[in-house]
Amino acid sequence: MKKLSLSFLFLLILVSCNSTKHVAEDEHMLTQNYIYVDSVRNNGNDIQKYILQKPNPKFLNLPIGLYFHNIGNPNKPKTPSEWGKKNPHSYNFIKNIFSEKQSIAYAKSFIGINKWFLNYQGPVIVNNRKVKNTENNLLTYYKNQGFFKTKVTSEIDRDSISKKATVAYRITKGKPTLLDTINFKIESPVLDSIYKSANTPSLLKSGNQYNDITFRNEASRVLKLFRNNGVYNFNESALGFYVDSTRTDYKTNVDFLISGSQLEEEQHGQYINKPYQVQKVTEVNVYTDYSFTRKGEPYLDSINYKGIQFLAHRRNKFNPKYLSQSIFLKPGSVYKDTLRNLTRNHLKSLNNFKSTNIEFIPIAGTDDELKMLVKLSPIEKYTLGLETEITHSNIREIGTSAKFSITNRNAFRGAELLKLSVLGSYFNSNNGPGWEVGADASLEIPRLIAPFGLNKLVPKEMSPRTLFSIGSSFQKNIGLDRQTFTFLSDYRWKYNAKKTIQLEILNTQYIQNLNINSYFDIYSSEFSNLNDVAEAYDIAKNITNITNYPLSTDINTQVPEALDFMKKVANDTSFKTTNSEEYNTALNILNRYNIITSDFLIPVLSYSFTYNNQVNSSDNNFSFFKIRLSNSGNVLGLISKETNANDKKTFAKIPLAQYFKTDIEYKKFWDVGATSVFGIRSFLGAIIPYDNSDIPFTKSYFAGGSNDIRAWQTYELGPGNTNSGLEYNVGSLKFLTSAEYRFNVVSKLKGALFIDAGNIWDITGSSFVEDASKFNNLSSLKDIAVGSGFGARFDFSFLILRLDVGFKTYEPYLTGNKWLKNYNFANAVYNIGINYPF
Numbered sequence: 001m002k003k004l005s006l007s008f009l010f011l012l013i014l015v016s017c018n019s020t021k022h023v024a025e026d027e028h029m030l031t032q033n034y035i036y037v038d039s040v041r042n043n044g045n046d047i048q049k050y051i052l053q054k055p056n057p058k059f060l061n062l063p064i065g066l067y068f069h070n071i072g073n074p075n076k077p078k079t080p081s082e083w084g085k086k087n088p089h090s091y092n093f094i095k096n097i098f099s100e101k102q103s104i105a106y107a108k109s110f111i112g113i114n115k116w117f118l119n120y121q122g123p124v125i126v127n128n129r130k131v132k133n134t135e136n137n138l139l140t141y142y143k144n145q146g147f148f149k150t151k152v153t154s155e156i157d158r159d160s161i162s163k164k165a166t167v168a169y170r171i172t173k174g175k176p177t178l179l180d181t182i183n184f185k186i187e188s189p190v191l192d193s194i195y196k197s198a199n200t201p202s203l204l205k206s207g208n209q210y211n212d213i214t215f216r217n218e219a220s221r222v223l224k225l226f227r228n229n230g231v232y233n234f235n236e237s238a239l240g241f242y243v244d245s246t247r248t249d250y251k252t253n254v255d256f257l258i259s260g261s262q263l264e265e266e267q268h269g270q271y272i273n274k275p276y277q278v279q280k281v282t283e284v285n286v287y288t289d290y291s292f293t294r295k296g297e298p299y300l301d302s303i304n305y306k307g308i309q310f311l312a313h314r315r316n317k318f319n320p321k322y323l324s325q326s327i328f329l330k331p332g333s334v335y336k337d338t339l340r341n342l343t344r345n346h347l348k349s350l351n352n353f354k355s356t357n358i359e360f361i362p363i364a365g366t367d368d369e370l371k372m373l374v375k376l377s378p379i380e381k382y383t384l385g386l387e388t389e390i391t392h393s394n395i396r397e398i399g400t401s402a403k404f405s406i407t408n409r410n411a412f413r414g415a416e417l418l419k420l421s422v423l424g425s426y427f428n429s430n431n432g433p434g435w436e437v438g439a440d441a442s443l444e445i446p447r448l449i450a451p452f453g454l455n456k457l458v459p460k461e462m463s464p465r466t467l468f469s470i471g472s473s474f475q476k477n478i479g480l481d482r483q484t485f486t487f488l489s490d491y492r493w494k495y496n497a498k499k500t501i502q503l504e505i506l507n508t509q510y511i512q513n514l515n516i517n518s519y520f521d522i523y524s525s526e527f528s529n530l531n532d533v534a535e536a537y538d539i540a541k542n543i544t545n546i547t548n549y550p551l552s553t554d555i556n557t558q559v560p561e562a563l564d565f566m567k568k569v570a571n572d573t574s575f576k577t578t579n580s581e582e583y584n585t586a587l588n589i590l591n592r593y594n595i596i597t598s599d600f601l602i603p604v605l606s607y608s609f610t611y612n613n614q615v616n617s618s619d620n621n622f623s624f625f626k627i628r629l630s631n632s633g634n635v636l637g638l639i640s641k642e643t644n645a646n647d648k649k650t651f652a653k654i655p656l657a658q659y660f661k662t663d664i665e666y667k668k669f670w671d672v673g674a675t676s677v678f679g680i681r682s683f684l685g686a687i688i689p690y691d692n693s694d695i696p697f698t699k700s701y702f703a704g705g706s707n708d709i710r711a712w713q714t715y716e717l718g719p720g721n722t723n724s725g726l727e728y729n730v731g732s733l734k735f736l737t738s739a740e741y742r743f744n745v746v747s748k749l750k751g752a753l754f755i756d757a758g759n760i761w762d763i764t765g766s767s768f769v770e771d772a773s774k775f776n777n778l779s780s781l782k783d784i785a786v787g788s789g790f791g792a793r794f795d796f797s798f799l800i801l802r803l804d805v806g807f808k809t810y811e812p813y814l815t816g817n818k819w820l821k822n823y824n825f826a827n828a829v830y831n832i833g834i835n836y837p838f
Contacts, residue, residue: 022123027126028159032055050134053130053167066120120746126156154169183254241257262274278334287376288310299313318414326347347374352379353376353378356375435476443467443468469486482512523728526593526726535549595697603633610626620671620677622669632659664685677741679838697728710789720772733760789804793836809823
């Protein structure tokens with residue numbers, strides 16, 4: 001298959017390597033743009049957007065998309081009849097054997113294939129008009145930065161033999177112009193009073209370089225100032241900048257004029273000047289079932305709540321008490337743009353309305369009163385959802401999972417979201433097929449539900465949310481057939497547009513293992529290691545009659561006999577002296593067995609802070625930071641005085657997980673071209689148990705996988721510089737960092753180059769953990785594993801299907817040379833994922 005793919009790629013390049021195949025004799029294909037600023041080559045991304053013509057995009061320095069285009073032929077027939085005339089033998093052969101309908105379909109298939117190739121971008125032909133317009137763009141760009149004496153020229157270098165060309169743009173900036181005297185002229189006493197009362201500094205400062213962006217930002221600042229102080233009808237047309245261009249000393253005076261009135265159309269088409277005034281919102285009407293198709297129909301339901309009129313064509317389905325909490329412009333309040341935007345965003349965040357339209361209408365007979373109209377179009381009350389995922393790990397082979405949900409909006413007339421979900425998964429594991437089923441119910445309330453008036457601590461402007469969730473899942477042939485019960489109460493609010501705070505209260509999980517007798521069947525490597533200990537024990541004790549080796553493989557007696565043997569070894573001090581390595585191995589296996597097979601009650605309290613300055617999903621220049629602090633078992637640990645046989649704290653006879661955990665994550669992305677993005681991600685996490693507690697397996701850290709260190713499978717790497725060969729490897733400290741360069745290849749296909757680095761370690765101080773797994777000091781950083789590779793992503797708009805190939809670049813557990821020893825396809829890890837890894 002690999003040879004076939006390489007042969008196809010070679011054939012593709014061979015057939016289409018003539019990149020100027022479809023370039024006419026008198027035309028030239030653009031291969032490169034050169035930009036020189038004051039005789040220095042400039043490759044900055046900020047200037048590229050002003051270049052109107054760019055060469056065909058390349059992948060690995062090859063214009064793959066152009067090669068695909070060149071396989072097609074623009075002169076081939078466009079219709080089946082034309083194709084039949086061009087290929088009469090083939091057309092008539094199909095027609096005679098089958099029917100004319102089949103021959104038409106046959107012709108359409110060839111036409112479609114040819115069209116598919118031609119849909120890829122053809123050669124970019126140098127266009128003199130676009131080159132000239134690019135000159136003007138560059139001239140404007142530098143003049144807007146204050147280089148008023150800028151000169152731009154261009155030179156096209158055409159090669160008639162190869163039919164290729166390059167374009168060089170040469171820019172001479174000259175000396176920049178500085179701002180000198182700045183005068184503010186405000187014609188309206190009302191506006192002047194607002195401006196002086198605000199006492200905010202202007203962005204225009206004497207001595208600064210002229211920059212058009214600064215003038216735009218200053219206009220925006222003044223516009224926001226007036227509109228947030230009641231001047232609803234103030235707009236940018238009332239602002240004017242007058243720059244003195246007569247000076248020859250590279251300085252300029254600026255007059256900033258703010259008009260005191262605006263033209264308004266009166267009856268009979270006449271216009272009059274009306275001075276600006278501070279306006280109040282005196283009426284608020286909320287239409288809860290607005291529809292354009294019902295325009296003009298009467299509103300049959302009307303409720304007045306605290307001066308706000310709620311109207312509906314039929315019955316009002318929203319409780320006015322709660323819906324009014326999303327209306328921040330109340331009757332009698334001064335108009336503010338910020339409150340208008342806050343109202344719109346708050347209503348959208350309820351996820352109950354497909355559109356939210358807010359209008360303001362002057363009240364007849366007054367100059368300072370407004371009527372606010374809030375038109376809400378509800379989403380369907382019940383909606384269905386389906387989520388699917390592909391799974392793969394060190395233990396699990398390729399499998400699938402799905403989650404089906406139904407959402408009930410406005411469940412209790414307070415814009416609540418009630419969601420019921422069922423999930424299922426199926427896959428093959430190392431010991432046969434496995435599956436999981438589960439169900440959960442959640443209720444999201446768009447306000448804080450808390451006792452003792454604590455809900456008043458978070459203002460409504462911060463869009464507070466309360467989430468209650470309860471669920472359960474049951475696994476078969478996954479681990480030890482674990483059954484999980486979960487209850488969660490979660491509080492979340494936006495401190496501002498970029499900062500989010502989240503509190504998890506009573507986040508309680510109960511984990512019960514139903515099939516502990518299959519422990520050694522699932523974790524066969526543990527059993528193999530324990531068998532080696534049994535063999536060494538028999539030799540050391542010179543046992544010849546009833547031997548320990550080999551241990552029983554009967555599923556009914558395997559675990560009890562293995563436990564008895566491990567306890568026998570643990571109490572044998574002479575074996576510890578003569579066979580310390582085997583002795584420690586037995587204790588390590590016993591310790592891991594106790595942790596994995598133990599039931600756990602995990603009551604978590606946590607605090608999370610998230611900073612994200614991404615404007616929207618298309619913004620590729622942003623930062624993301626999140627820290628989560630959590631504690632498990634503190635309160636219940638103080639209440640309970642019970643312990644089990646292993647001296648672990650219990651509650652209701654269930655072992656209590658007691659730990660502190662901190663997770664810190666940082667991501668940063670940059671645009672590095674028109675279609676390329678560079679991103680980094682770092683993660684640091686630590687979990688520390690206390691009061692003799694163990695760390696639940698589900699709360700431990702692991703390394704490897706499609707969203708982690710992609711050169712290793714999930715659970716395969718670590719801890720430290722060990723290479724245990726176990727089915728799972730977990731730790732209590734984790735460090736991970738990644739760098740990824742993402743770029744377009746052709747059409748919906750995108751590519752990526754990446755480097756991942758990290759590992760897990762143990763920081764519990766447990767005597768059962770070998771030294772190679774522990775994080776001792778900064779010298780342990782040499783245990784950081786490094787993987788690198790490349791990936792392909794298929795962007796389907798609604799999701800991204802991802803394939804990443806990770807190569808082991810630095811393996812800390814190797815002896816001798818640890819770099820690039822297994823850097824090959826035979827040892828590579830192929831990761832399938834949905835959406836980006838970070």
